[in-house]
Amino acid sequence: MSEKEGFGLRVLRYVALGLMAVLVVLGLQWALAGGRQVETAVSSTDVIPSPTPDFSQADISSAVVSSDSFTELPIINDTSLMPVPNPHTYQAKLPQHNFQIYKVKRGDTPNLIAAQFGISPETLLGGNPWLSQESSELQTGSELVILPVDGVLHTVKPGERLEDIAAQYDVPVEDIIAYAPNNLEFPYRLVPETQLLIPGAKIGQFYWTAPKSVAGTGAGGQNWAVVGTGTFIWPVNGRCITNYHWYGHPAIDIAVPEGTPVYASDRGTVTYASWAAGTYYDYGNLIVINHGNGFETFYAHLSSIGVYPGQTVEQGEWIGATGNTGRSSGPHIHFEIRINDYRDDPLFYLSGPTQNCT
Numbered sequence: 121m122s123e124k125e126g127f128g129l130r131v132l133r134y135v136a137l138g139l140m141a142v143l144v145v146l147g148l149q150w151a152l153a154g155g156r157q158v159e160t161a162v163s164s165t166d167v168i169p170s171p172t173p174d175f176s177q178a179d180i181s182s183a184v185v186s187s188d189s190f191t192e193l194p195i196i197n198d199t200s201l202m203p204v205p206n207p208h209t210y211q212a213k214l215p216q217h218n219f220q221i222y223k224v225k226r227g228d229t230p231n232l233i234a235a236q237f238g239i240s241p242e243t244l245l246g247g248n249p250w251l252s253q254e255s256s257e258l259q260t261g262s263e264l265v266i267l268p269v270d271g272v273l274h275t276v277k278p279g280e281r282l283e284d285i286a287a288q289y290d291v292p293v294e295d296i297i298a299y300a301p302n303n304l305e306f307p308y309r310l311v312p313e314t315q316l317l318i319p320g321a322k323i324g325q326f327y328w329t330a331p332k333s334v335a336g337t338g339a340g341g342q343n344w345a346v347v348g349t350g351t352f353i354w355p356v357n358g359r360c361i362t363n364y365h366w367y368g369h370p371a372i373d374i375a376v377p378e379g380t381p382v383y384a385s386d387r388g389t390v391t392y393a394s395w396a397a398g399t400y401y402d403y404g405n406l407i408v409i410n411h412g413n414g415f416e417t418f419y420a421h422l423s424s425i426g427v428y429p430g431q432t433v434e435q436g437e438w439i440g441a442t443g444n445t446g447r448s449s450g451p452h453i454h455f456e457i458r459i460n461d462y463r464d465d466p467l468f469y470l471s472g473p474t475q476n477c478t
């Protein structure tokens with residue numbers, strides 16, 4: 121019984137050896153003579169060396185059949201070789217962001233663009249680290265990546281861990297994971313060179329260089345397209361003074377509800393209309409008008425800006441709305457009148473009664 125089985129196995133082994141020999145011969149012939157010879161090679165299966173005198177004809181024929189079918193192996197077209205997602209074969213997903221691109225137009229400022237998309241001006245830096253933080257250097261025609269939420273776009277470095285990134289921006293790891301387009305799933309494997317959005321992170325703030333006060337049409341001055349009347353009107357319909365002009369505050373603060381219209385105090389040219397936090401006075405959204413006669417007026421803490429640098433405005437023209445931006449303790453407008461860089465008391469120039477609200 122077992123002897124017979126052993127014999128059968130031996131026969132099979134010989135058949136297998138024979139088949140391998142045939143395959144080697146086939147391969148050699150094919151390699152030497154080119155693919156054309158395959159047909160004739162197949163027909164020469166009878167060169168199999170006869171292993172034993174005893175093996176049955178049936179065995180050989182079945183072996184030969186299987187040899188033929190080997191050349192016709194079916195091509196597997198199903199998904200059996202696709203990776204099956206399971207906890208033991210984790211593959212990191214790549215972040216899938218969808219950012220808008222904005223082309224800077226003439227007159228744009230960081231705060232105007234940011235407001236348009238409901239993000240903070242700093243987020244423009246977060247998505248465009250190449251951008252100059254000097255807000256007046258915003259170039260018309262530049263293309264800005266607009267992040268959908270406030271934060272910073274971070275490019276993953278090799279070997280970097282999620283905890284490192286969270287620490288770098290001082291934000292909770294959970295916030296980075298919770299931002300769905302980052303596609304982060306446990307065990308949070310990061311792929312170098314991919315980009316993660318770090319919600320709530322900041323990499324900088326826009327600043328500005330105060331425009332130089334220019335003496336008007338006189339000697340050494342610049343020739344302005346328009347020159348002011350030399351008289352000044354109140355920038356808002358409100359007379360409630362919460363902070364008067366003194367050496368620590370060379371301006372007046374006028375309390376008005378947020379969104380109150382702001383008017384040009386005199387005719388002139390807008391020289392600044394942008395976010396201006398981070399400066400000594402922390403103006404928030406600021407408009408500066410140069411009146412071309414040595415005078416400049418400053419309108420700070422605005423909620424919106426309706427003019428752009430270079431625009432000329434008439435006395436009493438609407439230029440924006442009051443707010444509570446920058447270092448501001450409540451809704452008011454901070455108003456300065458400068459004469460050749462000296463911050464004079466605006467109340468010397470404005471007429472009518474005022475209300476003491478300090």
Ligand SMILES: [Zn+2]
Nearest residue numbers: 371372373454
């Ligand atoms: Zn003030």
